[in-house]
Amino acid sequence: MLELKDIRKIYQNGDVETRALDGVSLTFGNSEFVAVLGPSGCGKTTLLNIIGGLDRYTSGDLVINGTTTKDFKDREWDAYRNHSVGFVFQNYNLIHHISILENVELGMTLSGVSFEERRRKAIEVLTKVGLEDQLYKKSSQLSGGQKQRVAIARALANDPDIILADEPTGALDSVTSKGVMELIQKIAKEKLVIMVTHNEDIANSYANRIIKLKDGQVIENEQDPKSVEKERGYHPNATAMKFSTAIKLSFNNLKTKFGRTLITAFAGSIGIIGVALVLAISNGFQGELSSLEEETLSTLPITITEFPTTFRGGPPVGVNDDQYNDTNVFDPITEDDLIEHTNVIDDDYLNYLENIDDKFVSSIQYSYGIRPLMIFLDNGEYYNTFDENIMPIELSNSDAYLEGQFSLEAGEYPTEATDVVIIVDVLNRIDANIIRFLGLDPNANIDFNQAIGKTIRVANNDDINLDFSNLLSSFVSRVDEDTYNNGINLTVVGVLKGVADGLETETSGLYYNDGLDDIFIENNIDSDVCADLSSTEIGDLFPDERTKKSFQHMYGCIDTPQLIRIYPASFDEKDEVLSYLDEYNVGLSEEDQVIYTDLAQQISGLLGSVISNVSLVLVAFAAVSLVVSSIMIGIITYVSVLERTKEIGILRSLGARKKDISRVFNAESSIIGFFAGVLGISITFILSFPLNNLLKEQLTGFGNIVILRADHALYLIIVSISLTFIAGLIPARIAANKDPVKALRHNE
Numbered sequence: 091m092l093e094l095k096d097i098r099k100i101y102q103n104g105d106v107e108t109r110a111l112d113g114v115s116l117t118f119g120n121s122e123f124v125a126v127l128g129p130s131g132c133g134k135t136t137l138l139n140i141i142g143g144l145d146r147y148t149s150g151d152l153v154i155n156g157t158t159t160k161d162f163k164d165r166e167w168d169a170y171r172n173h174s175v176g177f178v179f180q181n182y183n184l185i186h187h188i189s190i191l192e193n194v195e196l197g198m199t200l201s202g203v204s205f206e207e208r209r210r211k212a213i214e215v216l217t218k219v220g221l222e223d224q225l226y227k228k229s230s231q232l233s234g235g236q237k238q239r240v241a242i243a244r245a246l247a248n249d250p251d252i253i254l255a256d257e258p259t260g261a262l263d264s265v266t267s268k269g270v271m272e273l274i275q276k277i278a279k280e281k282l283v284i285m286v287t288h289n290e291d292i293a294n295s296y297a298n299r300i301i302k303l304k305d306g307q308v309i310e311n312e313q314d315p316k317s318v319e320k321e322r323g324y325h326p327n328a329t330a331m332k333f334s335t336a337i338k339l340s341f342n343n344l345k346t347k348f349g350r351t352l353i354t355a356f357a358g359s360i361g362i363i364g365v366a367l368v369l370a371i372s373n374g375f376q377g378e379l380s381s382l383e384e385e386t387l388s389t390l391p392i393t394i395t396e397f398p399t400t401f402r403g404g405p406p407v408g409v410n411d412d413q414y415n416d417t418n419v420f421d422p423i424t425e426d427d428l429i430e431h432t433n434v435i436d437d438d439y440l441n442y443l444e445n446i447d448d449k450f451v452s453s454i455q456y457s458y459g460i461r462p463l464m465i466f467l468d469n470g471e472y473y474n475t476f477d478e479n480i481m482p483i484e485l486s487n488s489d490a491y492l493e494g495q496f497s498l499e500a501g502e503y504p505t506e507a508t509d510v511v512i513i514v515d516v517l518n519r520i521d522a523n524i525i526r527f528l529g530l531d532p533n534a535n536i537d538f539n540q541a542i543g544k545t546i547r548v549a550n551n552d553d554i555n556l557d558f559s560n561l562l563s564s565f566v567s568r569v570d571e572d573t574y575n576n577g578i579n580l581t582v583v584g585v586l587k588g589v590a591d592g593l594e595t596e597t598s599g600l601y602y603n604d605g606l607d608d609i610f611i612e613n614n615i616d617s618d619v620c621a622d623l624s625s626t627e628i629g630d631l632f633p634d635e636r637t638k639k640s641f642q643h644m645y646g647c648i649d650t651p652q653l654i655r656i657y658p659a660s661f662d663e664k665d666e667v668l669s670y671l672d673e674y675n676v677g678l679s680e681e682d683q684v685i686y687t688d689l690a691q692q693i694s695g696l697l698g699s700v701i702s703n704v705s706l707v708l709v710a711f712a713a714v715s716l717v718v719s720s721i722m723i724g725i726i727t728y729v730s731v732l733e734r735t736k737e738i739g740i741l742r743s744l745g746a747r748k749k750d751i752s753r754v755f756n757a758e759s760s761i762i763g764f765f766a767g768v769l770g771i772s773i774t775f776i777l778s779f780p781l782n783n784l785l786k787e788q789l790t791g792f793g794n795i796v797i798l799r800a801d802h803a804l805y806l807i808i809v810s811i812s813l814t815f816i817a818g819l820i821p822a823r824i825a826a827n828k829d830p831v832k833a834l835r836h837n838e
Contacts, residue, residue: 091282092118092141092252097150099136099306110136111147112306120251123278125297126286133306134286135256141284142175142254143167144743144830165747172200172745176245178274180257182237183740183834184229187342190240191216191225197248197744199335208247215243219273235266242273244744253277255285259292271296333753340758343734354726355765361716362770362810363777368712369802370774372705374795379697381793389491390593390690391455391655392667396433397636398685433684435650442674443654450666452657455487458607459643459652462548464600465574468529472569474549475600478523485511485601488657495592500538501584507605509583512541516588516595524600528582538585547577548610551619551645578609611646620647656686664690716813719766724817727759731825738825739833748826755825759818760811767810771803 099111110133118124126134139145140152152159154170162170176197177183184193191212198208216222219239229237238258245253255274259267274283275296287293293300302310344351415421443454464475464482475482485504486492492503496513504511514520522532528544530536553573580602588594614620623642632638643652656671658664668688675683731738738751778796785795 091120091155093153094141095151095153097137097140097147097152099133099140099145100148109306111140114150114303114306114308116301116308116311118252118282118284120282121278121280122282122299123275123297124282124284124299124301125293126284126301126303127288127290127293128303129288132303134288134303136306137303138254138256138284138286139831141252142177142743143171144834168742168745168747170745171743172197173248174251176248176250176253177743178238178241178245178253178255178258179834180260182229182234182241182261183736183743184237184240184244185339185737185740186229187345188339189226189228190221190232190243193229193240194244194247196741197244199332200745200750201248203248211247212243215246216240218246219243233266234262235269238262238266238270239273242270242277246277251281253281253283255283257287258285259287259289267292333757336750336753336757337761339754340761343730343737344758344761350726351762351765354723354762355769358719358723358762358766358810358814359770359773361712361714361719362767362806363773364712364715365709365809366770366774366798366803366806367777367781367796368705368708369806370778370796370798372701373799373802374797375701376698377797378793378795379694379701389488389494389657390693391486391488391491391657392664392671393687393689394433394435394654394656394684395687396435396639396652398431398433398687431681431685434682435654435684437650439674439684440650443656446656446667446670450659450663450670452490452659453488455604455655455657456607456651457484457604457653457655458611458646458648458650459640460484460607460610460646461644462578462602462606462610463554463569464527464580465547465549465569465577466527466529466544467547467574472571472574473527473529474569475527478527480521480523480527480600482600482602484604484607486655486657487604488655491657492586495589495594496586497589499585499587501542501582503586504583504603506583507603507609508578508580509603510546510580511584511586511601512582513586513588513594513598513601515598516590518587520598527600541582541585544582546580546582547574548580548606549573549577551614551617553577554619578606578613580606607646611649614646615649617645617647619645623647664688716809720813720817723759723762723766723814724821726762727755727818728821728824730758731755731821734825735828735833735836738828739830739836742828742830743834751826751828752822755822756815756818759814759822763811763814764807766814767807770810771798771806774798 094114094116097111097114098109101108101110112133114133114137126137128134136145140147154174159166159170184190185196191209194212194216195208198211203211213222213225216225219242221236221239221243224232224236229240232240238261242258253274258274259270262270271292274285277283278298285293285297300310300312301308440456446454462475462482464480466473489503499514501511512520512524525532525536528541530540549569553576554569588597620642623638623645624647626632626638628635628638632641639648640652642648656667658667668686671684671686741751741754775798778794778798781796782794786793789795
């Protein structure tokens with residue numbers, strides 16, 4: 091059954107060689123009780139470890155059932171230890187954090203025995219050794235004799251052919267020793283039992299064969315077995331530890347060190363908390379941005395101007411070293427640095443816009459760039475907006491925009507072309523000149539309603555005493571009764587104020603309704619002023635065509651719009667509007683294309699870019715802490731490897747492969763990573779409440795900002811597990827490569 095041929099074992103320590111075994115040749119039969127005697131250091135334990143496959147011989151051969159082991163690989167030695175050998179150690183070598191029943195089951199677990207079968211066998215062998223009433227106790231709850239019985243039960247559980255006992259009574263009293271030896275003697279009737287001991291009395295009392303060693307050599311061998319089983323070859327099945335077993339071993343170990351596990355998980359969770367908070371805040375801001383787009387920015391119009399202009403240089407953001415000018419020479423900006431494009435807004439384009447599907451737009455506003463001169467009569471005195479330094483502004487014609495961005499404080503919303511409204515900011519502030527212009531005392535407490543019903547006139551071009559040679563300074567030097575009486579009659583109908591969460595919180599001024607454009611142009615397009623402007627050559631008064639055209643718009647001399655505002659019906663419909671505008675440009679040259687500006691998209695894009703960039707920076711900082719905590723977990727896993735060195739030896743003695751050992755510690759680091767992730771997500775959730783309250787106080791109008799998405803939480807837990815798994819790979823590999831013999835002697 092088992093044959094040792096000229097076995098030598100040499101330990102190399104630098105230049106010093108130690109011969110633990112020197113030419114040992116022995117043969118063992120199927121069922122005998124062999125005692126190996128000898129003084130300390132004679133090679134008894136080394137012989138036992140080589141027979142058990144824990145240690146490798148330097149030369150010679152170990153033949154098992156006629157099969158040489160010279161070419162055995164690690165997996166074959168692992169299978170041999172699991173299926174054919176059972177170890178009984180002096181120090182029991184039980185895993186303390188699992189029950190004795192689970193200790194006995196371990197070897198069968200590695201063999202792939204089903205749960206029901208291994209549980210039945212484990213109970214059977216524990217009953218056989220008299221421990222049927224102690225099944226679920228931990229080893230720390232047992233006496234020394236009971237622990238050794240558990241070790242014997244574990245050795246028998248997988249029904250091995252060979253039982254190897256290393257000083258099985260060395261740590262027991264005489265009474266307990268007797269019971270253990272009688273049990274081993276009974277086992278020897280069915281199996282080969284090889285026992286190492288220094289106690290000759292025990293050897294003589296129980297063994298039926300005694301081998302004595304000295305200085306690594308056999309000096310006495312009482313007898314060879316009478317019959318050796320016919321060689322039948324040896325091909326054990328490979329062992330494999332299920333991942334669930336590795337998880338259970340690791341989880342039970344972590345439970346015994348709950349405090350340290352909790353602290354480790356908390357340390358690992360710090361990085362997760364950082365990343366989770368950044369993602370939650372970023373998600374919250376993105377949500378608020380989406381809400382802003384849908385509820386507020388969606389009301390902003392798409393604008394088309396006659397002269398859209400962009401600056402070639404752009405803002406000095408993200409300039410690299412190659413672009414930076416480090417000379418001391420000026421680089422003047424000229425008109426050539428302006429990239430200009432002229433939108434041709436002709437009847438064809440206007441007709442194209444009018445054909446857009448009504449369901450996509452709430453309104454289209456055509457602005458003609460007029461600058462109406464408004465006049466107010468108060469006690470015989472004529473006040474005008476030019477002298478009072480007031481710039482009347484055209485009001486949006488979108489009811490959705492007006493009602494969404496402004497609240498009505500007095501009067502009513504404008505409905506007629508001749509309606510005028512006053513807009514105050516959220517603090518009710520307004521230019522004092524406007525109050526004075528309306529004949530009110532800016533130093534008095536003026537109720538909004540006092541402005542309602544005030545009458546204003548808009549002067550026509552030919553009723554103004556215009557010094558055409560100096561348009562900018564003296565064209566309104568004289569406004570008389572005829573100018574006032576012939577003007578367009580306007581009425582102040584309401585006072586509006588920007589809503590608190592809207593885009594117009596700081597807007598204020600005197601606003602006229604968009605229908606005034608049509609009346610003003612109709613009254614003035616054939617005026618002498620317009621005729622003079624049309625006949626004036628470029629260079630005589632205006633530097634370029636663009637400036638001339640701007641003045642023509644101001645005086646109502648052109649009936650094509652200078653600015654077009656398209657108000658989408660909703661946020662969802664805006665894409666349809668943009669697609670419709672893009673279709674017009676298909677097939678046109680770049681010069682003939684009409685360029686539009688989507689202010690809402692620009693604002694949301696800018697805000698989104700800022701949020702994304704800030705989030706990336708914060709995630710980078712949080713990721714550093716995540717990596718640091720992962721490294722720390724790797725160190726703690728290594729400490730666990732050191733603490734569980736004996737357990738590694740026990741598992742290897744039961745036939746666990748190197749990859750099984752790696753799996754145990756990979757499972758441990760993964761469990762820590764899982765708990766770190768869950769803890770980090772839980773703490774983030776708890777922190778979200780005070781943080782949301784704080785941010786609500788600082789950011790008026792915002793809802794909850796710290797909102798962690800469920801999928802982000804799941805991803806972060808996976809990231810935590812992955813990082814700790816990676817961090818534990820090296821310690822796990824160190825554990826797998828530990829010498830099982832040295833591991834079993836750890837702390838002895």
